[in-house]
Amino acid sequence: MTSGVTARLAAASLLGAGGAAAGLGLAATAGWLIARASEHPNMAVLGLAVVGVRFFGISRGLLRYAERLVGHDAAFRVLADVRMKVYGRLERLAPAGLQTFRSGDLLARFVDDVDSLQDLLLRVVSPYVVFVASAGLTVGLVGTLVPTAGVVVVVAVLFCGTAVPVLARHLVRRSEMRQAETRGELSTAVVDLVQGAPDLIAYGAANAQLRRAGRADAELTTVARSAARTAGTGSGLTTLLAGLCVWGVLVAGIVAVDNGQLPGVLLTVVVLVTLAAFELVTGLPQAFAIFERVRRCQARVDALLATEVPVREPAAPVPLPAAPYSIRLRDVRARYPSGHLALDGIDLELAPGDRVAVVGPSGAGKSTLAAVLLRFLELESGAASLNGVCLGDLEPDAVRRVVGLAGQDAHVFDRTIGDNLRLARPDATEAQIRAALAAVGLLDWVEGLPRGLATEVGEHGARLSGGQRQRLVVARALLADFPVLILDEPTEHLDPRAADALTANLLAASSGRTTLLITHRLSGLQTVDRILLLEAGRVVESGTHAELVAARRAYARLWAREKAELIQSE
Numbered sequence: 325m326t327s328g329v330t331a332r333l334a335a336a337s338l339l340g341a342g343g344a345a346a347g348l349g350l351a352a353t354a355g356w357l358i359a360r361a362s363e364h365p366n367m368a369v370l371g372l373a374v375v376g377v378r379f380f381g382i383s384r385g386l387l388r389y390a391e392r393l394v395g396h397d398a399a400f401r402v403l404a405d406v407r408m409k410v411y412g413r414l415e416r417l418a419p420a421g422l423q424t425f426r427s428g429d430l431l432a433r434f435v436d437d438v439d440s441l442q443d444l445l446l447r448v449v450s451p452y453v454v455f456v457a458s459a460g461l462t463v464g465l466v467g468t469l470v471p472t473a474g475v476v477v478v479v480a481v482l483f484c485g486t487a488v489p490v491l492a493r494h495l496v497r498r499s500e501m502r503q504a505e506t507r508g509e510l511s512t513a514v515v516d517l518v519q520g521a522p523d524l525i526a527y528g529a530a531n532a533q534l535r536r537a538g539r540a541d542a543e544l545t546t547v548a549r550s551a552a553r554t555a556g557t558g559s560g561l562t563t564l565l566a567g568l569c570v571w572g573v574l575v576a577g578i579v580a581v582d583n584g585q586l587p588g589v590l591l592t593v594v595v596l597v598t599l600a601a602f603e604l605v606t607g608l609p610q611a612f613a614i615f616e617r618v619r620r621c622q623a624r625v626d627a628l629l630a631t632e633v634p635v636r637e638p639a640a641p642v643p644l645p646a647a648p649y650s651i652r653l654r655d656v657r658a659r660y661p662s663g664h665l666a667l668d669g670i671d672l673e674l675a676p677g678d679r680v681a682v683v684g685p686s687g688a689g690k691s692t693l694a695a696v697l698l699r700f701l702e703l704e705s706g707a708a709s710l711n712g713v714c715l716g717d718l719e720p721d722a723v724r725r726v727v728g729l730a731g732q733d734a735h736v737f738d739r740t741i742g743d744n745l746r747l748a749r750p751d752a753t754e755a756q757i758r759a760a761l762a763a764v765g766l767l768d769w770v771e772g773l774p775r776g777l778a779t780e781v782g783e784h785g786a787r788l789s790g791g792q793r794q795r796l797v798v799a800r801a802l803l804a805d806f807p808v809l810i811l812d813e814p815t816e817h818l819d820p821r822a823a824d825a826l827t828a829n830l831l832a833a834s835s836g837r838t839t840l841l842i843t844h845r846l847s848g849l850q851t852v853d854r855i856l857l858l859e860a861g862r863v864v865e866s867g868t869h870a871e872l873v874a875a876r877r878a879y880a881r882l883w884a885r886e887k888a889e890l891i892q893s894e
């Protein structure tokens with residue numbers, strides 16, 4: 325917590341205590357005024373009390389307002405700080421480190437759990453500080469005037485301020501702690517329901533998913549109701565105890581007046597001050613219950629913040645070397661946290677301007693190779709370097725400024741075509757945007773649209789065809805102008821002819837730029853400098869297209885099959 329926030333919290337506590345003191349002052353002066361006025365004294369006697377009522381009345385309102393203002397300001401600052409930390413962590417964890425979290429649960433942690441943390445200051449600490457201040461002053465004032473009444477107030481304060489809330493906290497602990505998890509489960513079910521709606525409907529599975537969300541909702545209602553019932557019972561009990569306390573003070577006060585120990589006028593003061601002090605006590609069991617929920621939310625946020633980053637981040641990063649860039653992998657092995665060994669002894673050389681294709685069957689480890697180069701996945705052994713500097717000694721973000729990816733699952737934002745492109749390069753000129761679109765064969769289409777670059781693409785690019793979406797992602801990567809560009813299955817959603825045309829376009833557009841093309845199609849690879857054929861995480865063949873075809877091994881067989889399929893499809 326920054327010192328500014330600590331000072332604000334201290335100021336809010338002082339203002340809260342001041343407001344409580346003013347409230348008691350108001351009760352005391354008003355009580356005295358009413359009782360004394362009933363004796364019809366000279367107006368001059370009442371004058372000071374009238375001023376006191378005005379002063380305490382106005383200052384109580386002002387102090388409470390100021391306390392809320394300063395307290396909320398502090399709480400929101402804390403919240404902003406935590407949210408920034410959580411977002412920063414999410415950024416470092418994405419994508420490999422987030423795979424253990426479900427996206428709905430992640431959303432609940434990032435939004436609901438972080439939001440709940442403000443309750444600690446606003447709904448737990450603040451009411452308790454105010455109660456402690458009120459109770460302390462009341463015990464002092466009432467105890468001085470009527471010692472036996474003071475004892476009654478002390479006992480009531482201990483019960484209302486400690487015993488009942490602690491008991492309520494104990495009873496409510498399980499359900500309050502369960503709330504954060506259940507909210508996460510509901511969020512997960514709803515996110516699945518919304519994101520998977522078309523498939524759920526197509527497979528007739530929507531009702532089952534709705535029932536799952538319904539069950540999570542019912543469980544959340546049950547735990548919330550159980551927590552509210554316990555907190556409500558606690559509030560009722562404290563109200564009862566506060567009422568008994570006021571009666572006890574009244575009886576002790578009457579005895580004191582009878583014995584001549586207390587002037588009759590002050591009896592009203594003693595009773596009204598006690599009433600005012602216990603005004604806030606009914607909220608305390610709720611505050612303790614909230615404290616349990618906040619603790620659980622804090623634990624969930626802490627777990628996210630403590631999640632290990634999937635790649636090593638150097639304590640003292642080496643500065644990024646100057647361009648041009650060459651990359652070298654030597655005997656690289658990489659394993660996913662699940663234990664799967666996805667790369668097993670990979671060697672790769674990417675000199676400036678090299679265009680290398682990585683091909684191989686599904687699951688061979690092609691995308692994993694991209695993940696290693698982008699520092700999304702740590703090496704288990706072997707060496708990876710950029711201009712001779714170990715990739716692990718550079719800041720991962722610095723590596724990602726050099727090595728860019730146009731991935732098969734890249735996100736298309738719910739904005740316009742132009743916005744999606746400018747994301748990669750906010751200052752891109754019209755000519756640069758047009759060149760990127762032309763390189764992926766989208767320029768004619770975009771120019772034919774009534775709104776051109778201002779056309780909205782919908783959520784996840786829903787208003788685009790699979791192929792257009794894919795091309796847009798590649799255009800964005802070209803526009804970003806990364807020194808080393810990885811194109812992961814850029815032709816994934818295209819028919820064979822369109823795929824081959826796009827590969828040709830891309831290889832032409834990336835001419836002179838270091839490019840790693842990951843693809844399952846071999847057509848068009850005649851123009852790349854080198855091809856690596858991956859199988860089960862190992863390079864089983866490498867060379868130019870001509871060399872590999874001439875070698876008549878696995879690559880040549882794949883090539884023959886692809887040609888036959890192309891002839892068949894025509």
Ligand SMILES: Nc1ncnc2c1ncn2[C@@H]1O[C@H](COP(=O)(O)OP(=O)(O)OP(=O)(O)O)[C@@H](O)[C@H]1O
Nearest residue numbers: 423660662664666685686687688689690691692693
């Ligand atoms: N996050 C992950 N956790 C565990 N295993 C993974 C993960 N991602 C991929 N794998 C496994 O690693 C292996 C290599 O996967 P990878 O995605 O690199 O293959 P690929 O060659 O790119 O396949 P495709 O052509 O289908 O995209 C596969 O067996 C896959 O199941």
